Amino acid sequence: MSSPSIPSPPTIGVFDSGFGGLTVLRALIRRFPSARFAFIGDTARLPYGSKSRRTIARYAVESAQFLVREQGAEFLVIACNTASALALDAIESAVPVQVLGVIEPGAMAARAASRSGDVLVIATDATVKSHAYAAACQALGLRALEKACPLLVPLVEEGWIRHPVTAEVIRIYLDELLADASAKQLTPDTLVLGCTHYPLLRPLIEQAVPEGMRVIDSAESAADAALRMINGRMLSPSSGPDPEPLIRCFATDSVDKFQRLGSRFLDRPVGDVELVDLGG
Amino acid sequence: MSSPSIPSPPTIGVFDSGFGGLTVLRALIRRFPSARFAFIGDTARLPYGSKSRRTIARYAVESAQFLVREQGAEFLVIACNTASALALDAIESAVPVQVLGVIEPGAMAARAASRSGDVLVIATDATVKSHAYAAACQALGLRALEKACPLLVPLVEEGWIRHPVTAEVIRIYLDELLADASAKQLTPDTLVLGCTHYPLLRPLIEQAVPEGMRVIDSAESAADAALRMINGRMLSPSSGPDPEPLIRCFATDSVDKFQRLGSRFLDRPVGDVELVDLGG
Numbered sequence: 001m002s003s004p005s006i007p008s009p010p011t012i013g014v015f016d017s018g019f020g021g022l023t024v025l026r027a028l029i030r031r032f033p034s035a036r037f038a039f040i041g042d043t044a045r046l047p048y049g050s051k052s053r054r055t056i057a058r059y060a061v062e063s064a065q066f067l068v069r070e071q072g073a074e075f076l077v078i079a080c081n082t083a084s085a086l087a088l089d090a091i092e093s094a095v096p097v098q099v100l101g102v103i104e105p106g107a108m109a110a111r112a113a114s115r116s117g118d119v120l121v122i123a124t125d126a127t128v129k130s131h132a133y134a135a136a137c138q139a140l141g142l143r144a145l146e147k148a149c150p151l152l153v154p155l156v157e158e159g160w161i162r163h164p165v166t167a168e169v170i171r172i173y174l175d176e177l178l179a180d181a182s183a184k185q186l187t188p189d190t191l192v193l194g195c196t197h198y199p200l201l202r203p204l205i206e207q208a209v210p211e212g213m214r215v216i217d218s219a220e221s222a223a224d225a226a227l228r229m230i231n232g233r234m235l236s237p238s239s240g241p242d243p244e245p246l247i248r249c250f251a252t253d254s255v256d257k258f259q260r261l262g263s264r265f266l267d268r269p270v271g272d273v274e275l276v277d278l279g280g
Numbered sequence: 281m282s283s284p285s286i287p288s289p290p291t292i293g294v295f296d297s298g299f300g301g302l303t304v305l306r307a308l309i310r311r312f313p314s315a316r317f318a319f320i321g322d323t324a325r326l327p328y329g330s331k332s333r334r335t336i337a338r339y340a341v342e343s344a345q346f347l348v349r350e351q352g353a354e355f356l357v358i359a360c361n362t363a364s365a366l367a368l369d370a371i372e373s374a375v376p377v378q379v380l381g382v383i384e385p386g387a388m389a390a391r392a393a394s395r396s397g398d399v400l401v402i403a404t405d406a407t408v409k410s411h412a413y414a415a416a417c418q419a420l421g422l423r424a425l426e427k428a429c430p431l432l433v434p435l436v437e438e439g440w441i442r443h444p445v446t447a448e449v450i451r452i453y454l455d456e457l458l459a460d461a462s463a464k465q466l467t468p469d470t471l472v473l474g475c476t477h478y479p480l481l482r483p484l485i486e487q488a489v490p491e492g493m494r495v496i497d498s499a500e501s502a503a504d505a506a507l508r509m510i511n512g513r514m515l516s517p518s519s520g521p522d523p524e525p526l527i528r529c530f531a532t533d534s535v536d537k538f539q540r541l542g543s544r545f546l547d548r549p550v551g552d553v554e555l556v557d558l559g560g
Binding site: 043044050051148151152153155157158160165168169172253254257 | 324325330331430431434435437438445448449452465531534537
């Protein structure tokens with residue numbers, strides 16, 4: 001679509017262990033409507049959550065190098081909470097481009113939103129065990145209480161996004177979390193969605209939180225942070241008509257599930273998902 | 281506990297990709313109360329369901345060889361539906377002992393139970409995609425309708441075994457499956473639990489099935505088949521007082537989750553879970 005006189009837009013690389021990070025890609029597309037994107041989901045080796053830090057770093061670096069060397073990515077977004085928590089340094093050392101994770105932007109958005117300084121975080125079991133959000137929040141002067149909500153990812157993947165069962169599960173988890181906060185004498189006013197699957201549940205979650213509680217979507221926060229970090233040339237939309245992002249999606253396995261569920265996460269067709277072998 | 285004059289009982293090896301197969305071990309213990317058992321869960325490399333047949337066979341053979349060579353197993357039960365479906369031949373070729381899977385015993389129990397010849401099977405997405413139960417049922421002259429129930433494993437692992445949300449999810453899945461059976465003009469009278477996690481949901485499932493429908497637990501069926509196959513010396517309980525099985529549990533990763541959840545599956549303390557490195 002771009003005319004030859006306009007320099008071709010740079011590429012933003014997005015990495016996840018699965019396809020949940022497509023919600024981060026979706027948020028990025030809204031902010032960079034004429035950019036090129038390369039997304040890789042390391043589906044052959046998920047879940048990262050149960051693996052050691054060294055293994056996760058090795059896997060994440062391989063995906064990051066694929067995005068930079070083979071897809072020409074000039075900026076990387078690590079749309080995977082586990083890799084953001086455990087491998088951001090390793091990725092930064094391994095590639096010559098700027099790298100952004102999802103955790104720090106989520107914590108920064110929570111700090112901007114919270115008046116009480118008490119923040120709730122819901123995430124997968126692995127992310128909660130890493131305490132990465134609690135640490136990032138604490139570094140910003142917030143108190144954070146984390147809760148693992150292991151049923152929410154399967155419910156999203158089952159497609160029960162507005163289902164009464166999902167609403168009930170969310171209510172149970174939030175009741176437990178609020179009771180725990182109350183027992184610890186916290187007065188939380190902000191809830192961070194610390195998993196890339198959870199933005200799809202945002203309508204149900206917003207219905208379930210107490211009146212006045214702010215909901216922070218770390219996919220949106222990461223895209224906002226990318227907007228601040230990436231230099232001006234990527235911000236100007238192409239001067240041609242109807243700027244349209246160019247998106248290529250790669251997976252290391254399970255292209256089927258990626259393709260079947262991905263469009264719901266991306267909010268547009270994912271198109272062909274290309275299978276890539278990273279060794280491993 | 282055994283006196284020196286009594287020959288030491290042989291060892292039954294049990295293999296799963298995770299710890300769900302502990303329900304099979306539980307069923308075996310009831311039938312061989314004085315045997316030795318070695319169980320390995322290849323937790324570092326789960327889920328098997330999304331991997332290729334060749335990879336699954338390689339992994340399963342490594343675990344089988346560990347059980348035979350290093351633990352002295354004289355009989356193997358493959359308590360993993362995916363490995364039973366895709367790697368039974370490979371395992372049989374790789375070890376010099378008898379090997380039993382979970383799928384064929386489940387299908388045989390269904391044939392014994394069903395009058396109409398129409399059988400329902402609920403299982404994980406990967407097991408359903410393999411159509412291993414449908415093929416095994418068909419080989420026995422049954423018509424089988426399979427349904428993936430991907431929320432049931434996470435609900436069991438969350439510990440919501442008798443929870444109203446789980447009852448509701450089971451009701452929804454069974455309603456869909458029965459409607460599908462009706463549309464296909466089947467008259468099912470038997471339901472096979474084709475996943476090693478599902479025996480923990482048996483009370484809720486039995487409440488949810490139509491009046492008169494038989495529920496087949498493939499863990500119990502596999503243990504019954506083992507009882508028929510294993511030679512007499514293992515059947516006689518030790519003549520000492522209070523025969524007590526000797527159980528050793530191994531995992532390739534995530535000993536924590538195995539230890540935390542395993543006792544619920546085994547219906548007794550799993551004790552120490554030993555970490556073992558199979559290469560990989």
